Amino acid sequence: MSNLTFDLQLLNTFAALLLLSSFAMLSQRRVVTMVNLLALQGVLLGLATLLLAWRTGNGHLYVSAGVTLALKAVFLPWLLHRLIRRLGVYWDSEPLLNIAATMLVGLIVVIFAFGLAQPIAALATTSTRSSIGIAVAVVLLAFLTMITRRKAMSQVVGFLSMENGLFFGAMSATYGMPMIIELGVALDVLVAMLVLGVFFFQIREQFDSLDLHHLESLKEEK
Amino acid sequence: MVFLFLLATPLLGALFLAFFGARRWAPEANVAFSFATFVAACALTARVIGEGNLSAAHEQFFIDPFNVFLVTLTALVSLTTSLFSRPYMRIEREHGRVKPAQLRLYHSMYQVFITAMLIALTTNNMGLMWVAMEAATLSTVLLVTLYRTPASLEAGWKYFILCGVGIAQALFGTILLYFAAEKVLGAEGMSALLWTHLNEVKGQLEPTVLSLAFVFLLVGYGTKVGLAPLHNWLPDAHAEGPTPISAVLSGLLLNVAIYAVVRCKVLVEGSLHSPLPSRMLMGFGLVSVVLAAFFLWRQRDIKRLFAYSSIEHMGIITFAFGMGGAVANFAALLHMTVHSLTKSAIFFAVGHAAQKTGTQVMNDIRGLITLSPTVGWGLMLGTLAILGLPPFGVFASEFLILTTAMRDQPWATPILLLALGVAFAAIFRRVQPMVFGETTARRLPHPPALLPVFVHLGLVLTLGLFIPPYLADWFRMAAKLIGGI
DSSP: OTTSOHHHHHHHHHHHHHHHHHHHHHHOOBHHHHHHHHHHHHHHHHHHHHHHHHHHTOHHHHHHHHHHIIIIIIIHHHHHHHHHHHHTOOBOOOOSSOHHHHHHHHHHHHHHHHHHHHHHHHHOOSTTGGGHHHHHHHHHHHHHHHHHOOBHHHHHHHHHHHHHHHHHHHHHHHSSSOHHHHHHHHHHHHHHHHHHHHHHHHHHHHHSSOBGGGGOOOOTTO | OHHHHHHHHHHHHHHHHHHHTTSTTHHHHHHHHHHHHHHHHHHHHHHHHHHOOEEETTTTEEEOHHHHHHHHHHHHHHHHHHHHHHHHHHHHHHTTSSOHHHHHHHHHHHHHHHHHHHHHHHBOBHHHHHHHHHHHHHHHHHHHTTTOOHHHHHHHHHHHHHHHHHHHHHHHHHHHHHHHHHHHHOSSTTGGGBHHHHHHTGGGSOHHHHHHHHHHHHHHHHHHHTOTTSOTHHHHHHHHSOHHHHHHIIIIIHHHHHHHHHHHHHHHHHHHOSSHHHHHHHHHHHHHHHHHHHHGGGOOBHHHHHHHHHHHHHHHHHHHHHHOSHHHHHHHHHHHHHHHHHHHHHHHHHHHHHHHHTOOBGGGOOOHHHHOHHHHHHHHHHHHHHTTOTTSHHHHHHHHHHHHHHHHOTTHHHHHHHHHHHHHHHHHHHHHHHHHSOOOSOOOSSOOOOHHHHHHHHHHHHHHHOOOHHHHHHHHHHHHHHOOO
16 A cells, blocks of 8 residues: 555545445434435545546546535535424434344445455556445445335435445546536436425325335235 | 427426416326427438438437337327326316326426436437436326325335336446446547447447446346336336326336336347346346236236236346347337337226226226226227237237247246236236126216227237338337347
8 A cells, every 4th residue: 555645545545434434324323413424425525526636637527526515515415404304303213133233234245345346446447446346335335224224214315325335436437427427417316305305295294204114005915 | 400309399398387287278288298299209200211310419319210119109108198198187186186286296297207208218328318217217206196195105205215226226337338338439528328339349348347237237227117026116106196107107118218228238248249138138027027927916906907017018028138139129129019009008098997986996996888888998908908819919029929939948938828828817807897897886977088098009909910011120120230149
């Protein structure tokens, strides 16, 4: 690691912190803290993109860093916090698997992710290829978060965290997708969250709660 | 120019109806916009027949034989569905099931949905295709929950989260595809995501990355196709939303998702030179057919019944594309067309039947033929068509698929035949008493407008007896384009 330049070391630090925040999210039961962790991921992602933009002198990465910071570090967390306050969902119920077991599964998932990323990283020519494994791990950990939660809100946070992982993956493997695609994806995420806001109010109006066990009646035996 | 008209019309319609969607004449406006879109699609088709493949906006959009017929089909079915939705949504409004604000949302989102599907079909850019597919999902989430009942909210949530996660996998697949392509085509411009460019260099793309990409793309878009075991959202979303939406979800969205899968398969197969993608498609297809056939027996809700039938047919189409080769691809394309027409016709008839009897529970729907002969015959003929009885078009395509399977994949034939037989019995034993059973309900005062049902069934019948030469030529060209080992 000693022959790495300072900025690359910094990038790797961001990647490591991203993975750490995913683990923190996996073990966290307070929804507010999960949203804060999501905001932290947004900040890390934005800073990493900014650093990469500066390193490669790639104009479109600056724009993409700006969009990331505005959307993922500021707007979406703000929107979620607002929803949490107005809907009064502060805690998730007991996760389906206890925390210790979830963390163990998470560890296995990370090992698997690095295995999966091996062939991609071997072919990548970007200087950030070492973090592809981390990106895949973030995606899979977010998936695990979604599976083990019962509250709609925490599943959404997991979903957004998955999107963060994908974005980070695109960045470390190819320095980001073409501009218009990234903007399109960002727009879709934004619209998805707005749709979800409306949707949550509908659920609450109907059930007085956002607990997903209310949403388990559509079974085949019906 | 025609392109611009094709994509701008529904978008303008969406904007217009977002403001005026609750007016008395809004359903007519919806029909008018859909009709304009259909005219544009026909004009585009005429140009493609005359001038061959087209591309527009710096190759960001393109038309080849594979997508042109899907564009026309999408425009046609969205037009007939808007015709069906005109009386349907009026009655829903009179029954107090939807409020004016919801009606505005409904009309506007209907047009957004059409726009998104047309973009997904005509774009040359794999990234843009992803964006459009996600937009198509998002525009229909709030339509599935239009009635705000607990069951519809649950269905909407499942649809949102399962398709969201699924489509996130497809995004990862697209990123991997871009990663492999960028090495060959360079990152300049956007050529590394353009399908036509990728298709030219597919032999040079890195096989390991592409096989990984295909797994993610298939799982991602496969979720939208409703392939088992990723199909859980589909029956709920079809059953709980308004019936016009069930018709377009089943008749159009699933087709667009299959289209995306096949586009990816062409690229990956060209790079891998191995039967892996074909085998994966065949596997997913067969599992879907068998699973859906057995789940059909347990259904009590009429819309869920036909939703499972859609899963079954998507499985058949996926299996046929998996077999590949000229005949199987031809059959799969034909099956996409006839399934889309038949299934939407069935949903139109089911929608009227459910509205007249006030229930979707099959045991409570009886004697449709006495209640309203057109609805009864529409449902019966549609059911016979979808079950693959001659002389309807579904018979022709299924026959082609089965005979090709006997030659190329003999092991799969008994499984397919068994599943088709089980599905036949499961659906027929339900529909027969619904149509011909005894009823105590009074004959209804107003005859329903069922023109779309019979137009669709007429087309399916025609396709079963005679395929127009230019259509057959398209199918053949598209089948050649898709290729396969």
